[in-house]
Amino acid sequence: MSLRLSTVILPYLRWHEGGRAAWQRAEQLGFHTAFTYDHLSWRSFRDGPWFGAIPTLTAAASVTQGMRLGTLVTSPNFRHPVTLAKELISLDDISGGRITLGIGAGGTGFDATALGQEPWTPRERADRFGEFLPLLDRLLTEDSVSYEGRHYSADEARNIPGCVQRPRLPFAVAATGPRGLLLAARHGQAWVTTGDPNLYETGTPEQSVQALRTQTERLAEACGTIGRDATELDKVLLTGFTPDRGRPLESLDAFVDFAGRHQELGFTDLVVHWPIPDSDFAADEKVFERIALEAPAQLG
Template sequence: MTAPRPDGVRIGAVVLPEHPWPQAREIWRELEQVGLHHAWSFDHHSWRTLHDSPWYDSLSVLSAAAAVTERIGLGTMVSTPNFRHPAVVAKQVMTLDQVSNGRFVFGIGAGAPGGDAGLLGGRDLTPGERADRFAEFVGLSDELLRNRTTTYRGAYFSAVAARMVPGCVQLPRVPFAIAAAGPRGMRLAARHGQWWVTIGDAGRPGERPEEEAWDVLARQVARLEEVCEETGRDFSEIGRLVNVSRIVDFPYSSPERFVDIVGRCQDLGFTDVVVNHPRPNGVFSGNRPDFLRATSAALSAFSR
């Protein structure tokens, strides 16, 4: 999936991997039929208030979605080293890129403490250690997906003659969408990413008053631009994606509201806007007709 053109905003959706496949199949197909540019899935072993509810493996769901769609881009939002090993997930990513015929984006993040972080029984990592592990995860993933054979030994991960045959459809590898809130993560995005991803205040997603949340986004975009200048990365070449469902409440309560939100994102310098697909109740609850009307209005207003 190629990076966005500078003269428009790409609109996408996030679908939680919670639906039985007959229902999920229709959701993914509908998102393509509506005309959305991309669709994503949370990649967690379980998630927050939904940890005792049905929750499927996102990579398996995305592979199935790839088989029943033809155009829409697909990606993880986001995979982390909390329970994914680079050598294993790289093979899955390569396979997804093949199944989707080059429509897959590997969304990756450092992983928060709690939840998935304790799944495999390891010790709790400090923020600095999580950042070190993430840097190694991104670097090794880059090597694995570019090369047919990779051997590596690091502080957190090892790979011995890991083979990626036939390799990715997209060359030199699938695009990376790297979630980052601070300068160190943004440097990884500038070095390895085709997209940078934000949910605003990662420590308090969706909790800030709306105007404060917009200020956070403005500061993050400015910081990314500074990091790109420092590292020699052309700021215009990196996609900038925001999940507005983690920024404001009820983003698609009306077409006018969603169009206004996308416009504000565009003014801040974002190239891609995603919104969570409506759930019947609880987190990300919403109305499907409202979602369809709002996203259709934004596609008409901002796609070029």
């Protein structure tokens, strides 16, 4: 299977001052999917402009035609399954069925406590995600849902007419731990990873490849637990967080080498960050566009 190339466009640009143009250019360059982060703010962008994911994707849907769109990733940090389901069904309708929901348990970033809650422990994040994802699955596939859980509830939540995509829009589940991988196996159409965060500062590319190999093996084990073939799931690597950092975007040859090593591990999709000057995602725009246009053919 050929390797798909997608991008993630961070929502820091005003729509009429570069935002719309970036999404349109992404489609012109042939990216399979253009994602955006679903955060209230993020790291070095915290004190600058940052816009909402769902409105941004809605606008992007109105100025693109065939490119898929999605979040990478949504989390329970400031979302509730009932309201999120309504927004996703609306977005899937507006886009003509082009939405993929990247979703994970969330972390400890700036928006983890924005609603005034105390920081959740890793176990509590896993517990919440374990309720959130199955409930969201039901909300997107059933006309009316009632549910009473420890963390989330729904009382005759209506979601008619449902998604354009049937039985619902696809989930790309971000996970590396055993509970999350099992959720990906049960509910995901794709699995997402950024690699091993412990290797980002001091690890080597070779160690990262081995860590990713181990993650894919654990995903296969989780699928085996429920009797699912792991090859049914797309495997998505969000780049920029492995020890390679931005080096794969320095040249076409560097990217093809990087992509080929990960394609051998079974990854079906690589996601690269749209260049942002003076940031962790800075890259030469001409090289970036050449990669988008030429790398997929070389990767077969």
